[in-house]
Amino acid sequence: MELREPTSDETERIREMVESSMTMSYRLSPQQIESILTDQFSDDHLSKVIDSDNAIVFVAENEIDGVETAVAGIVVGVVSDDVGEIRWLLVDPEHQGAGVGTELFESAVEALRDRDVDHVEAATLEKNTEGEQFFEKFDYVRTEERTVELGDESLVEYVYTEPSAASDETDAAGTDAANTDTDELEFPDTETEDGVRRATTDDGQTVYLGTDDEEDKESGTDAPFFVTYTDEEMSERYGYYCSNCGSLDVIVDDMERMECSECGNSHASRSREAYDDSYL
Structure with missing residues (x-):
């Protein structure tokens, strides 16, 4: 070569x-x-x-x-x-x-x-x-x-x-905000009743946050996003909640990318395909 x-x-x-x-x-x-x-x-x-x-x-x-x-x-x-x-x-x-x-x-x-x-x-x-x-x-x-x-x-x-210059706050996967433990988040503009966290939309509707299931949590550049539901049983999806600022105004495009309209916190869906170690 x-x-x-x-x-x-x-x-x-x-x-x-x-x-x-x-x-x-x-x-x-x-x-x-x-x-x-x-x-x-x-x-x-x-x-x-x-x-x-x-x-x-x-x-x-x-x-x-x-x-x-x-x-x-x-x-x-x-x-x-x-x-x-x-x-x-x-x-x-x-x-x-x-x-x-x-x-x-x-x-x-x-x-x-x-x-x-x-x-x-x-x-x-x-x-x-x-x-x-x-x-x-x-x-x-x-x-x-x-x-x-x-x-x-x-x-x-x-x-x-390179590791010598990477921020101490960024973990080995490069997803510092994504891996924040749910228990460590403040969840602005929400309240908890009977162990279920809820928020209120601008038009007064109550929505419920899926905080107990990791599948309802998506990574974010500043803090995770959580799926929201219209019912306490969490069977009907409503949208997403931004745990960075408490906004429910989260835009999701057809490539599964999402961005909070209030604070700019964003998420890009990772590939779930297996990596091929022979590449390069």
């Missing part, structure tokens, strides 16, 4: 490799992949990144049955405000499992540290089904969940931070 900087005349091959990688390893629609390719991997954009003084770009050449294949993987990192961030790490499906991703990642981290950054972070889309396991293999901690605009698509992205 050989790692090197790419040339501007390799942008078409890079784009083909990225499309194959995302098709195989990301839960994205063809339209979403095309939007990302147009926004981040067009000839013009890639050429600017390759020539940028604030970016590091490496491609890997690997072999299959002794035959050398150009651009089996790519890593893109940037330096911003004394932080080195790995923005993209993708490997051709035919070369996954050969250590290409690991070699690219470690080389990118080393190159970013040579730029005297304070610490290194790595970002990946929530739709990357194997991303979390890969970064946690290096003890990186998920410290942020944010929404990014890639072309016409608005997607959730996870940020992982």
